[in-house]
Amino acid sequence: MRRKIVAGNWKMNMSYEDGQALVSEIIHLYKEEANSEVEVIIAPPAIYLQSFYSLISKEKSFSLSAQNCHTEKKGAFTGEISASMLHAIHCQYVIVGHSERRMYFHESHEFLRKKIDATLSENLIPIFCCGELTEDRLSGRHIDIVKKQLEESLFHLPESLFEKVIIAYEPVWAIGTGETATPDQAQEMHHHIREFIAQKYNQQLASKIPLLYGGSCNALNAASLFSQADIDGGLIGGASLRARDFLEIIKSF
Numbered sequence: 001m002r003r004k005i006v007a008g009n010w011k012m013n014m015s016y017e018d019g020q021a022l023v024s025e026i027i028h029l030y031k032e033e034a035n036s037e038v039e040v041i042i043a044p045p046a047i048y049l050q051s052f053y054s055l056i057s058k059e060k061s062f063s064l065s066a067q068n069c070h071t072e073k074k075g076a077f078t079g080e081i082s083a084s085m086l087h088a089i090h091c092q093y094v095i096v097g098h099s100e101r102r103m104y105f106h107e108s109h110e111f112l113r114k115k116i117d118a119t120l121s122e123n124l125i126p127i128f129c130c131g132e133l134t135e136d137r138l139s140g141r142h143i144d145i146v147k148k149q150l151e152e153s154l155f156h157l158p159e160s161l162f163e164k165v166i167i168a169y170e171p172v173w174a175i176g177t178g179e180t181a182t183p184d185q186a187q188e189m190h191h192h193i194r195e196f197i198a199q200k201y202n203q204q205l206a207s208k209i210p211l212l213y214g215g216s217c218n219a220l221n222a223a224s225l226f227s228q229a230d231i232d233g234g235l236i237g238g239a240s241l242r243a244r245d246f247l248e249i250i251k252s253f
């Protein structure tokens with residue numbers, strides 16, 4: 001049995017007060033209604049992480065993720081935050097390779113590989129995002145594109161570190177667009193990702209890695225996505241900003 005995970009990526013949204021209220025409401029609804037086997041990860045803006053820890057620290061199914069970190073431990077990188085700084089404030093996960101960072105901040109495969117190493121060296125778990133652009137899918141190259149993303153930024157890891165990683169497949173054309181991948185499209189890619197892991201490492205490891213789907217996943221479509229054999233949960237953007245919607249997604253397994 002693989003872990004079931006729902007992660008909320010808030011991006012650069014929510015005021016501090018609204019964010020606190022949202023986390024409290026999600027915890028409240030989760031306790032009332034959800035199956036406690038589902039792990040919930042909340043990725044608010046980094047500046048909220050430390051104070052939100054006091055809200056979730058007693059909740060065993062909840063953890064916090066950063067949306068980004070730098071490759072280096074310390075130094076002259078104005079505005080950046082290192083993995084060790086995140087670890088020190090009890091953050092447990094870091095989203096690495098989100099398409100918005102690849103696109104707007106020009107993060108390369110190699111830079112992402114260094115981030116993966118930086119997170120794991122501080123005992124943080126990376127949630128590694130991969131996914132193709134519209135034109136890649138239209139030209140039938142989507143599976144090769146995702147394979148390359150995995151090969152270039154993740155497959156250098158030894159098995160003992162790779163086994164910690166969470167992977168999120170997020171087709172770029174589905175992020176924030178309201179156009180979700182169909183369950184078949186998502187399952188096809190997740191199946192390929194698991195195959196690639198099995199080829200690189202082994203079947204046993206491949207069968208353990210949580211593979212999340214992200215891209216306009218919402219309370220209405222989550223159940224059909226999560227019922228697919230290789231989909232172990234979701235990385236949720238827009239719908240993670242509303243407690244009721246987020247909870248319905250958590251309840252969709």
Ligand code: PGA
Nearest residue numbers: 175176215216236237238
């Ligand atoms: P979305 O975002 O759910 O708003 O499409 C997902 C993501 O960017 O992780």
